[in-house]
Amino acid sequence: GESVGLHLPTLSVQEGDNSIINCAYSNSASDYFIWYKQESGKGPQFIIDIRSNMDKRQGQRVTVLLNKTVKHLSLQIAATQPGDSAVYFCAENIQDSNYQLIWGAGTKLIIKP
Amino acid sequence: NAGVMQNPRHLVRRRGQEARLRCSPMKGHSHVYWYRQLPEEGLKFMVYLQKENIIDESGMPKERFSAEFPKEGPSILRIQQVVRGDSAAYFCASSPTTGINSGANVLTFGAGSRLTVL
Numbered sequence: 001g002e003s004v005g006l007h008l009p010t011l012s013v014q015e016g017d018n019s020i021i022n023c024a025y026s027n028s029a030s031d032y033f034i035w036y037k038q039e040s041g042k043g044p045q046f047i048i049d050i051r052s053n054m055d056k057r058q059g060q061r062v063t064v065l066l067n068k069t070v071k072h073l074s075l076q077i078a079a080t081q082p083g084d085s086a087v088y089f090c091a092e093n094i095q096d097s098n099y100q101l102i103w104g105a106g107t108k109l110i111i112k113p
Numbered sequence: 114n115a116g117v118m119q120n121p122r123h124l125v126r127r128r129g130q131e132a133r134l135r136c137s138p139m140k141g142h143s144h145v146y147w148y149r150q151l152p153e154e155g156l157k158f159m160v161y162l163q164k165e166n167i168i169d170e171s172g173m174p175k176e177r178f179s180a181e182f183p184k185e186g187p188s189i190l191r192i193q194q195v196v197r198g199d200s201a202a203y204f205c206a207s208s209p210t211t212g213i214n215s216g217a218n219v220l221t222f223g224a225g226s227r228l229t230v231l
Contacts, residue, residue, distance in 0.1 A: 009153075034217045043117070043204050043222030044156065089155050091217075098217045099146050099206070100169070103155020 012110040019077040021107045023090035026071060030092040034101065035064060035075045039086045047075070047088075077109075085111045115140075117207050117223035118187075125229045132192040132199070134226045138207030144168075145188045146220065147180055150202040161211075162188060195230045202227045 013019045025033070031052040036044040050057045050064045050073075057064050063076040073090050087108045091101040118137040126132050138145050143163055148156040161169040162182035173180065177195075182188040192199055206220040 043224050046218045100158050
């Protein structure tokens with residue numbers, strides 16, 4: 001079936017370095033993608049979203065890249081900080097909805113001091 | 114602004130018992146959504162409610178699960194005759210509006226209720 005998946009379950013980066021978290025999706029009809037951050041014991045927190053008519057969107061210290069040709073999504077975090085330690089999920093919409101999303105399994109980001 | 118409040122944060126039940134999970138949306142939010150998260154997995158949509166109405170329950174199991182959002186009080190997710198497979202984190206989110214044009218950033222999530230079935 002259609003699914004959203006992640007390449008790496010765990011990513012360790014040095015504090016201050018840039019982090020890149022990848023996500024593959026298989027539903028070519030999806031037109032809206034979101035990245036969430038989930039810290040231990042907390043609910044998901046919206047980071048950034050992107051629609052399929054764009055290939056790049058920047059936020060504060062984060063950039064999302066969308067490559068529709070290969071159905072690939074990535075989240076780049078600049079100058080990673082200890083507070084960035086969390087599990088990061090990508091999600092894609094189904095139907096015309098902002099709440100019914102297909103979520104990937106998550107990538108755990110570990111920051112090394 | 115207290116955010117989305119969920120309680121209890123942790124709930125332990127034996128097989129066959131009932132579990133009730135509560136969610137108070139953010140002030141001013143009239144849309145409530147429930148999700149289930151298994152360990153090391155993403156969230157799966159269960160149900161979307163507005164006051165006194167179930168709008169979309171396409172993600173709810175057909176048996177033992179029910180949800181309500183009464184005119185007064187919190188939204189409640191009720192699981193009857195719990196089984197071990199119901200063990201999960203249940204998250205509630207709320208929003209002031211809905212629809213794809215609003216974007217997913219209008220949803221605010223609570224900290225979740227972790228159900229353990231023995």
